Amino acid sequence: MANLQALVHALVLLGLALSCTATTYTVGDNSGWDISSDLESWPVGKKFVVGDVLLFQYSSSNSVNEVTKENFDGCNTTKYLQTWTNGNSSVPLTTPGMIYFVSGNQLYCLGGMKLQVNVQNNANSTAGAPLAGGPSSMPQPTSKSNDPSTTSSGFVHGGRDPLVLAFIGFMAAVLWMV
Numbered sequence: 001m002a003n004l005q006a007l008v009h010a011l012v013l014l015g016l017a018l019s020c021t022a023t024t025y026t027v028g029d030n031s032g033w034d035i036s037s038d039l040e041s042w043p044v045g046k047k048f049v050v051g052d053v054l055l056f057q058y059s060s061s062n063s064v065n066e067v068t069k070e071n072f073d074g075c076n077t078t079k080y081l082q083t084w085t086n087g088n089s090s091v092p093l094t095t096p097g098m099i100y101f102v103s104g105n106q107l108y109c110l111g112g113m114k115l116q117v118n119v120q121n122n123a124n125s126t127a128g129a130p131l132a133g134g135p136s137s138m139p140q141p142t143s144k145s146n147d148p149s150t151t152s153s154g155f156v157h158g159g160r161d162p163l164v165l166a167f168i169g170f171m172a173a174v175l176w177m178v
């Protein structure tokens, strides 16, 4: 029995670790945020989701500006939404959609030192939110309150990550078989 508890404990920890995974991408990889980097092709084949982080590494004479699409297209580097200048900037991706960065140096931007990234919704971490938020999803208070299926379905709807649910299902199967 002790071994089984250790196994279940390990599985819970593994499930939590997997559900919290966020990726940090170093922009431009080894060449970094630099005029020499091929920043147009760098995002190709990568999947960016909400919660991931872009790490910009650059010389102290440079900077990173987040801009609108219009100012990205036109390399209008002065009208920025946010700017980073410390040479080693972690930028968390917090909202789905396109996000645009340019060098603070307009000539570098015109030379290709600009980056656009498509941030996808992390469906697995937000799938439960609409169900949990709506008033109509409140459990009925009366006759069904002692029905065990009520609690179990409420638990599933409150769950955030199918991976975690898969682990819970797996653990239930283990417990059933032992």
Ligand SMILES: *[C@@H]1O[C@H](CO)[C@@H](O)[C@H](O)[C@H]1NC(C)=O
Pocket (backbone or CB within 6 Å): 074, 076, 077, 079
């Ligand atoms: C940048 O945009 C602002 C406002 O849209 C404009 O006033 C300014 O002239 C633009 N600068 C350049 C260099 O295009």
Ligand SMILES: *[C@@H]1O[C@H](CO)[C@@H](O)[C@H](O)[C@H]1NC(C)=O
Pocket (backbone or CB within 6 Å): 055, 088, 089, 090
């Ligand atoms: C740059 O930032 C990252 C993430 O915050 C950190 O892990 C790394 O050690 C930093 N590198 C330098 C050279 O400061």
Ligand SMILES: *[C@@H]1O[C@H](CO)[C@@H](O)[C@H](O)[C@H]1NC(C)=O
Pocket (backbone or CB within 6 Å): 049, 121, 122, 123, 124, 162, 163
């Ligand atoms: C969500 O989970 C499904 C199945 O586990 C997986 O295929 C998909 O890539 C996940 N999506 C995200 C954005 O993590």
